[in-house]
Amino acid sequence: MIAEKYAEEIKGIIARFPNKKSAVLPLMHLAQHEYGYMSQEAMREVAEILDLDPTQVLSLSGFYSLYYEEPVGKYVMEICNDLACALRGADQFVDMACRKLDTTVDATTEDGLFTIKTVMCLGACDRAPMLQCNLKFEENLDEGKFDQLLARLREEAVSEQKSPSIVEKIVAYAK
């Protein structure tokens, strides 16, 4: 229950707006952080905290692309294939990444570790191909660097060190 776990944070978020309802998007960020995606439960909790109808949360989650409506892998690799990146080979990079992980865009690998998504411009166009993973930019990528990244993340996942600092960061960030 985010209402209990993040009671302090939630109070602070709501206080920033002239009306409670307006706090819905930040609370959805928080809920998604907690559950990994906007599960039914997550939507219901947010709706309850703000006295909204759950369908209102549902429609917001559909409208805004940063809310995932399906479960995602532990690491979501958001590869920019917007124009400037496409001119520097981002589409081929996406194909390569999918082949390598034996998956398709938006699907999650069987081990539950990786989801590849394609996203709009992340403002790192001069260092394409690039992706964002765990709020970090990985830039000037090629196959070799992608392999290194996968190796690093796999190692991190095994040692269960999805560093608490990152988690804390996300929470701080969602506030």
Place this chain on the structure above:
Amino acid sequence: MAEPTATLDLSELRRRARPQDIPQVPTITICGGTGCRVYGSEMVADRFRQELDAAGCQATVELQVKSTGCHGFCEQGPLVVLRPSEIMYVHVKPKDVPEIVQRTIIAGELIDRLLYVDPDSGDHISREPDVPFYKHQQRLILNLNGLIDPLDINEYINMGGYRAIHHCLGELTPPMVIDTVKRSGLRGRGGAGFPTGLKWELCRNQPGDLKYVICNADEGDPGAYMDRSIIEGNPHRVLEGMIIGAYAMGARRGYVYIRAEYPLAVKHLRAAVAQARAAGFLGRNILGSGFDFDIDITLGSGAFVCGEETALMASIEGRTGEPRPRPPFPAQRGLWGRPTNINNVKSWASVPIIIDRGPEFFASIGTPSSKGTMIFSLVGNINNTGLVEVPMGITLRQLVEDIGGGVPGGKQFKAAQIGGPSGGCIPPEHLDVQIDYDSLRSLGAIMGSGGLVIADEDTCMVDFARFFMAFTQEESCGKCVPCRIGTKAMLSTLERICDGKGQPGDLEYLTELGNEIKSASLCGLGQTAPNPVLSTLRYFREEYQAHIHQGRCPAKVCKGLISYSVLEENCTGCMVCLRSCPTGAIQGAKREVHHIDAEKCNRCGTCFSLCKFDAVQVV
């Protein structure tokens, strides 16, 4: 609103705010932007610290940890700039460091092999400001990026920061501030170019004592990242602009609406707001003037249309970001129904400069109708990618050739897309166009937010237009019919043409539909969505016609119109392409000429890009 913990004494502020631009202690600045980091700038910085210690030198080593507050010249990294001499070395490796310390820092000599070589003239260039990439620039807004630590408010203050707000609160009445902004000729940098001073006046003249100001940092145009860079590299200047605007308009609360995809910018902004509050620039009774104002940060959630001002306000209010018709304008009925003024990041950041250096100074830069500087991100097929800040009125040719260093690989320049998905493309015959709001508009492009995407001869302009149409179609919020249905119809026509199934009449249909969408859509998204198609039709009509009438993609891009084959005389039978073909379409054996089965080939181009012997050709 919390009471400021410490209100800065005005004289203290004045004392600190010495007009000083370059640090006088010898400083070694090493770009720590992501680009340079990849090349090992951290190791270079460590080595500098060791060597300087060993040599007993008094100098500051700064590894600047800004991801895009960088020097904007990433290809040459790691970049090392020695100040105050401004000597710049490129591609510096840790092993070069002892020599730099001994020969340059101690003995004052130049090391020739580490200097930047201008690809055009072959000259070795020793000082940073002489590099052509910087020389044609005029960095008013970006001048402190890379020079100050964005996480330390004192560095901004030391460079003259917050002097403008001090001046406004102490000496100017709100109407005087508005008049100053008007006289500067500043026009909105978020795309449409509306005169900022006029907009402020509209908002100021609205009744009511609860008003809002908003900073639009939703930057979503593909290829544009200057807003992110400004906020990451120098967030205080944006805040200072907002505080001045709030004072001028009588707003008491401000919001920065920033994309959640920009974590570093969000972090720097949060830190800046907290420090500004602690220093007494935000909160109650700012600098003892009786003026109250505070700023909050709200995160976007991934919807391009939220950059549109009415959609943005809906999003802050916690609703789906759908635009609504104007009037009423935000100045009349904005956030939560209150008078609201929205400006772009660059517009806000220009304000302290205008106050500080005077409206006449600002208005002296640029053309009669477009004043000041504009920041562009040069991306795509161009040698020097990066952010550049230039005076309005510079020609596109200077931007592409002198600053951008031209198109890589000896290829020809084909087009520059300016203004993102709302803008248009400019062909080679108009390279000498002056960059200002009106000249661009006369060519069917717009200034937009400053994304400048360069396409070389290998780009198919039909495919290019299809890309933008797919973008706007996807981002259409779906509220109004012309935009929702119209963009779909345009996109499917373009897709058909790219697939080799174009029909006579398609081009007329695209033009007609495009014009209808422009006139009938509710918001700027739909009103500008057809621009990339219309402008490519205007300048590259033959290319469309080749697709439709000759079944040919002249740039050899559209998969439906090309095929791959092996040039027998070049093929060495190395099996590289054969092994990597994802569909198994290539047959052959070691040291035997390979063949591509056109039926199985999905035209991914892998073989083409892998072949080291130029034996794969596209026809």
